[in-house]
Amino acid sequence: MEMSELRALLTPVGLELLDSLGPIEDIAEVARAVSRLRADGHSPELVSAVVGQAHLRAKATAKFGPFAARMLFTRAGLEQATRLAVAARHAQRIRQAGFTGVADLGCGIGGDALAFAGAGLDVLAVDADEVTSAIAAYNLAPFGAAAQVRHATAEEALPEAEASGARAIWMDPARRTSGHSETRRVSSDGYSPSLDWAFDVAARVPTGIKLGPGHDRDALPADAEAQWVSADGSVVELVVWSGALAREGVRRAALVIRGDRSHEMTAPADTVDEPVRELGAFLHEPDGAVIRARLIGDVARSLDAGMLDRHIAYLTSDAAVTSPFVQSFRVRETMAANPKAISAALKAHGIGRLEIKKRGVDIDPAAFRRKLALRGDQEATLILARIGDQRRAILADRIPSP
Template sequence: MDRAELVELLSPEGLRLLDSLPEWQAKTDIVAAVSDLRRQGHSPSLVAAVLTQSRLRAKARAKFGEFSTRMLFTEAGLEQATRLRVAALHAGRFARAGIRHVADLGCGIGGDSLALAAVDLEVTAAEADEVTATIAAFNLAPFEQARVLHTTAEEVHLGGIGGAWLDPARRVTSGGRTRRLSDAADYTPSLDFAFGLADRLAVGVKLGPGTDRGVIPVDAEAQWISVGGDVVELGVWFGAVARPGVRRAALVVGEQGADELTASADSEDAPVGPLGDYLYEPDGAVIRARLIGDLARAHGAWMLSDGIAYLTGDTAFQSPFAQGFRVIERLPADERQLRQALRARGIGTLEIKKRGIDIDPAVLRTKLKLQGAASGTLVMTREEGRHVALLVERLPRDAAH
């Protein structure tokens, strides 16, 4: 979206038209929608703008819930925006630390600023891109205590501000295409600037969950967060918003609440041993935080193979930090023999999970030529360094989580 399109969208006509559209559906006939709006006399640029926003609002529902129906978005801004549920956790840190004024430096479309303002914190948000800054201002308009500046993070005057939140841009758009930056040195603002603010402010920095751990300062708290089984971010915290004694944390957010593992450092892996009666797959946040060993020791489990994030044991347990499986039987790891074994058991629908073994589950599923009415879950991995194929069934998750 360029500046002219945004101006047209923000006109009374544009906003009324956007709000009058039916909710976007995957089956929406775009050609018919464009034709209908053009027949009503709306300009091609306005039609394109409102239909794009309608689609983005529908896509944003997963992150912002009902708030999405009154917000505006850019494609890149929505992609990088924090889920509102997670942003509320960020805001809670600043509120509990007694910080009343927070700078959101590189605010994007304003998702984190919205959460900060919602807990009555004063917010100074800054965004270098003019269109994105305007959209952030629109999204934050209901909050008198929030203001948006069209400027870079580095240019914001921080006098009187007690805390800062930064979500450095990890994508660049060129020629209409957006690509993810692989080198943290290329982020905007830079990590040197972001981490350097911790010398004078309480600071939180949002990074991608796969960020090289070598960039995490030794005096910071690093918290990986997963939502619904997907690891969505790494939060790096300093000063009053970092918890004393916590350097590694895995926060698992589910439908019923949140659970967390914390430690003062990476945990030592548990010993490796043979396959037990049960197999456990730790949540991705636990894996990223390197707290698998602590999880294993808490439940009397051990590693199935060195360097592979599967635990095993002879006792069933339920945990929000791992999905458990009962091991039904070992099957041949050889493809031809495995196909015969599955066919003999009438398994026609197969979930394939793999770790530590170079296979493409989709390709393997095709080669297995599955037949039958039964379904199953197959784990392809290593046991004490050797390839194994395990037929398993999922254990129910704890209803409390």
């Protein structure tokens, strides 16, 4: 979005037109809306802004729920924005650490700042991009003076942010090239503000720094807490916490959020894996946050389980127990990972609906499915995995998560 489009949008006519459209789900609907609004005599800048926002609002529902219907976005800002359910837990941590305010240095469209302000924290939100900071100001306007927005770089705003000892620092460094729509990811050397600068701030001031979940573990500060977060089965971020925001004795954490419930596992360091054992009655797939945090060993011990193979993150046990930190499966049978053997087993069980998972094997599940005979009214999960030097197929049933 260009500034001219934003100016056209931020008028009574523009905002009323946007609200009248409602969310626009697909590209065909976008084209029809553009044609209709242009025929009604609206300017190209206004039509582009209004239809673009209506489309982004539809996409934003997954992250912001009903709040998306009154927010403004840029495409790049929405892609990097924290899910509101995740941001709310960050806000809770900051409040529990005793802070009454937070400086969001690199606030983007204001996703984290919304959660901070909603939790009762005084917010200073800063972004280096003029359009983005204006959008953040719009999104945070309902909080009035409790949420101030500045158009400035993180470096420029730091003195004001540090002036109050009651403020924590939050940073979500830009991990994409500058722009509002077509952007690309950059390496950690190209983050803005730079990671060296962010980590230096974190060494002096209690800080939370949001990074991609695949960030190089060896590049993390040794004295900080690293928390990997998954939401509804996807690992969405890594947060580095420092100072009073880091919990005593915790250096590794896995926060697993499913719906409105969350569970967390913590440890002072990476944990030691359990030994490999033969496939038992149950197979367990650790949540991605647990795998990233390298806490598989602690999960295995809680399930009386061992590693299925030392190179892949599957656990196996004979105990009929599960955990919020894994997806568990009851094993039906195992066979060679070839379509003929698998099809015979599927036919014998009357399986017509099949979920296919893989780990440690070079197989395209979609292509593999086309080779299988699926007939019947039963369903199951097929797990293709390398166990030792063999490729095996495990037919199993999902066990509901606790």
